[in-house]
Each structure stands twice: as C-alpha cells, then as structure tokens.
Amino acid sequence: MPMELDEEIRAVLAGSGRLAVDVAAVDRDDDLFALGLDSHGAVELMVALEERLGVEFPDRLLTRATFRSIAALAAALAELLPVGARP
Amino acid sequence: MGEGREATGGGGAAAASASDLLEALVDAGHLIPTGTPGLYGRGAAFDALLDRLEALFDRLTADDRAERLRFPPAIGRALFERSGYLDSFPHLAGTVHAFDGDERGHRELLAALRAGRDWTGRQAPTGLVLTPAACYPVYPIFAARGPLPATGGIADVASWCFRHEPSTEPTRLQLFRMREQVRLGRPEQVLDFRQRWIERARQLVDMLDLPARLELAHDPFFGRGGQIMAASQRDQRLKFELVVPIADPQRPTACMSFNYHQDHFARSFGIRDFEGAPAHTACVGFGVERLAMALLRHHGLDPTCWPARIRAALEGASP
Known part of the structure; x- marks a missing residue:
C-alpha cells in the first residue's frame, strides 16, 4: 500500500537529517530538493531504502525525478516490491 | 568530425584507434613511455607546444584582471576532506x-x-x-579574506593534477597539466563568466581550426549513486565540455570544461558574497595536453608544418 511505503520513506528521511524542515510537516507531493535535499542526500536515501526494504533501484530509476518527492519514491518502490513483500 | 581532414603535414597522425595514436605520439618523440599507463615524459616539441597553449591562454585572458595563483601539485588533507571530493570521486583520488x-x-x-x-x-x-583539480587550493584562500567585494573574485590557476584512471588511451593521463580560471561571486556574475567563456571557446576553436563541439556533460561520479549525481548535474545543466575527436572518433575527448558549482564550494569553505550570503562559484578548465594532442591529431605530428594561420595563433602574431 502506498501509504505504508510513505511511512518507510518518512522514517528514512527523518534519520538522514538531510531536510531543512521536520519530515512530519512534509506533504507527500512536496519537492524534497526545494526542502534541502541535494544529490548526495538522494544517494544516501537510495542506499538506506535499499537496505531497509531489500530492493535495488535499477539504473533507469537513478534519476533526480525518482527522489523528488515522497510520492515519486513510493511509486518507484511500489514497482520494485512484489505485492506480498510490501511492508 | 576529423574524418577526411587528416594531417596536413609532418607525416600525419591519421590514427584509427587509441593505440595507433599513442604509437604515433611516441614515435614522433612527443610522449616518452615510462612503463606506467597514463604517465609519460614529454619531448621537447610537445613540451614547447604545451607552453605555447598556456601562453595563448594568457593572451585570451589578458583583460580579465584575474589574480594569478600557483601551488605545488598537492593539497593538504584538511582542504581535501572539506572539498567533498571523497563524496563524489573516492576512486580518482591519490594520497601520498x-x-x-x-x-x-x-x-x-x-x-x-x-x-x-x-x-x-x-x-x-x-x-x-595529489591535487585533483587546479582550482581546489583557491577556495580556502578566498574564504579567509572575508566577504567578497561587490565585483566578486576571479583567479587564474594552473597545476599538475592527478586522477587515478590508468589507461592506454593517450588522452587519459594520470598526471597532467590543467589551466583554469575560477570565478566567485553572485550567481549572475558566475553564470555570466561561464557564458563568456563558452563564447571564448568558440573563438579558440576557430583560431586553432579544431572540429570541436560543446556538449552538456557530467563528472565521473563514483558507483551507482553516482548515476543520480550525474543525472542531477545534467538536469541542472551545471557542466559543459568542449569535446574534440582525438583518439577515438566515436568518443570525442573533453579538452575544456565549464563548471557551475552553485554554492557547493562556498558552503564547504565558507566563502561569502558582499552581502554575507554563501557565494556561488564556477570554473573553466583546459586540459593542456589534450588540446595539444587535438592539434597534433588534426594538423599533423610536426607543429612546424602546421598551416600558417594556426602557427600564428599559437605564436601570438597578429593574424
């Protein structure tokens, strides 16, 4: 379910300390790059989500667009996770 | 493209592949193999050509009033750590x-x-x-001076630089000469600088009659995460390169790069603009050996046989 993926993404974002604002105040469509995420932060997010969820982002998803918002990340992860394996 | 306009003198460097070009440069005495890939001695004519290209850079930039700064080809560990190089390029760094x-x-x-x-x-x-790019030592110096003046700052640097990418492709050197200008200031000053240099590069290519083109580019970031950084750099149009086919017609070589760092270095080193905000920086760099090899590849291995117009441009005579 997308909302459950949202919670996983929010937990990783909160742990990263890369955003200039409190993660709880971030809407799922907010532009994370506008909120302080930079490309190094996006790489950290990639590594942390891969470890937490046991997935690997394929090359085609290693773009700025994938990491632009919680919604975009949830959509990418939903595609990578088999339905039964979702949190 | 260089096809159909091979060397005009000196026996020609009509190299079909990287190994052919390397062999031609070695046979002509321009490069002296040392037994280590990407590490070459330089013969007299090649070394003189490198100096003439640097002198051409001097003439192109004579009116810029750039502050000339020179450093030995190493930086201190503290500067290196602050620069963020290890975040992006751990595989290219060389420590002593x-x-x-x-x-x-x-x-x-x-x-x-x-x-x-x-x-x-x-x-x-x-x-x-080992210095990875000629501009690195400049940033802490400008930071230590306090806020930039309203006109910003501009520096002229040159250094031997190291990149750990051993290769038999002759344009991919492990130790090479880089000449740069660095601009520090407000975003519009820095973007202006980069734009002016892109126009200047077109002028240079015309003077030297090289089949060059300008391309959107990205740095060789490390690993899978590097793909995100590369995509991000391209999306934001932060890096352009002037590329010339040299060793491989299909994969032209970057001879100049035009880089907008936004506030990356200013935040790392604490460089402020005249209003106290983090400054923006940009740099434009020449790979001196690569430009020299581009000339040898397209105009022939003997610079004394090059067309008069190109020799005049390199010697600083009026056209």
Whole structure:
C-alpha cells in the first residue's frame, strides 16, 4: 500500500537529517530538493531504502525525478516490491 | 568530425584507434613511455607546444584582471576532506604515503622488497593529497579574506593534477597539466563568466581550426549513486565540455570544461558574497595536453608544418 511505503520513506528521511524542515510537516507531493535535499542526500536515501526494504533501484530509476518527492519514491518502490513483500 | 581532414603535414597522425595514436605520439618523440599507463615524459616539441597553449591562454585572458595563483601539485588533507571530493570521486583520488617505521621496519621493508612481496604496508599517510583539480587550493584562500567585494573574485590557476584512471588511451593521463580560471561571486556574475567563456571557446576553436563541439556533460561520479549525481548535474545543466575527436572518433575527448558549482564550494569553505550570503562559484578548465594532442591529431605530428594561420595563433602574431 502506498501509504505504508510513505511511512518507510518518512522514517528514512527523518534519520538522514538531510531536510531543512521536520519530515512530519512534509506533504507527500512536496519537492524534497526545494526542502534541502541535494544529490548526495538522494544517494544516501537510495542506499538506506535499499537496505531497509531489500530492493535495488535499477539504473533507469537513478534519476533526480525518482527522489523528488515522497510520492515519486513510493511509486518507484511500489514497482520494485512484489505485492506480498510490501511492508 | 576529423574524418577526411587528416594531417596536413609532418607525416600525419591519421590514427584509427587509441593505440595507433599513442604509437604515433611516441614515435614522433612527443610522449616518452615510462612503463606506467597514463604517465609519460614529454619531448621537447610537445613540451614547447604545451607552453605555447598556456601562453595563448594568457593572451585570451589578458583583460580579465584575474589574480594569478600557483601551488605545488598537492593539497593538504584538511582542504581535501572539506572539498567533498571523497563524496563524489573516492576512486580518482591519490594520497601520498611515506615510510613511517624504525630500523627494524626498514629491514622488514627491504626483505619484502627483495622477496618480491608487498612492501607498501609500511607506508603511512603524509597528510598530502595529489591535487585533483587546479582550482581546489583557491577556495580556502578566498574564504579567509572575508566577504567578497561587490565585483566578486576571479583567479587564474594552473597545476599538475592527478586522477587515478590508468589507461592506454593517450588522452587519459594520470598526471597532467590543467589551466583554469575560477570565478566567485553572485550567481549572475558566475553564470555570466561561464557564458563568456563558452563564447571564448568558440573563438579558440576557430583560431586553432579544431572540429570541436560543446556538449552538456557530467563528472565521473563514483558507483551507482553516482548515476543520480550525474543525472542531477545534467538536469541542472551545471557542466559543459568542449569535446574534440582525438583518439577515438566515436568518443570525442573533453579538452575544456565549464563548471557551475552553485554554492557547493562556498558552503564547504565558507566563502561569502558582499552581502554575507554563501557565494556561488564556477570554473573553466583546459586540459593542456589534450588540446595539444587535438592539434597534433588534426594538423599533423610536426607543429612546424602546421598551416600558417594556426602557427600564428599559437605564436601570438597578429593574424
């Protein structure tokens, strides 16, 4: 379910300390790059989500667009996770 | 493209592949192999050509009033760590190590050496890192001066630089000369600078009659995460390169790069603009050997036989 993926993404974002604002105040469509995420932060997010969820982002998803918002990340992860394996 | 306009003199460097070009440059005495890939001595004519290209850079930039700064080809560990280089390019950095043992350690080192075993375990970091790009030493200097003046700052730097990418492709050197201008200031000042240099590069290519083109580019970031950084750099149009086919017609070589760092270095080193905000920076760099090889590839291996117009441009005579 997308909302459950949202919670996983929010937990990783909160742990990263890369955003200039409190993660709880971030809407799922907010532009994370506008909120302080930079490309190094996006790489950290990639590594942390891969470890937490046991997935690997394929090359085609290693773009700025994938990491632009919680919604975009949830959509990418939903595609990578088999339905039964979702949190 | 260089096809159909091969060398005009000096026997020609009509190289079909990287190894052919390397062989031609070695046979002509321009490069002297050392036994280590990407590490070459330079013959007299090649070295003179490098100096003439640097002199051409001097003439192109004579009116810029750039502050000329020169450094030995290493930076201190603290500067290196602050620069963020290890975040992006851990695979390209070269650190200097030296023997750090006592007499017993020395005997062990020699025993390992004579037995053909690894002796490098006795080496400890010296605190020096080989300079990865000529502009790095500039940032802490400008930061230490306090806020920039309203006109910003502009520096002219040159250095031997190191990149750990051993290759037999002759344009991919491990140690090479880089000449740069660095601009520091407000975003519009810095973007203006980059735009002016892109126009200047077109002028240079015309003077030297090289089949060059300008391309959107990205740095060789490390690993899978590097793909995100590369995509991000391209999306934001932060890096352009002037590329010329040299060793491989299909994969032209970057001879100049035009880089907008936004506030990356200013935040790392604490460089402020005149209003106290983090400054923006940009740099434009020449790979001196690569430009020289582009000329040798397209105009022939003997610079004395090049067309008069190109020789005049390099010698600073009026056209």
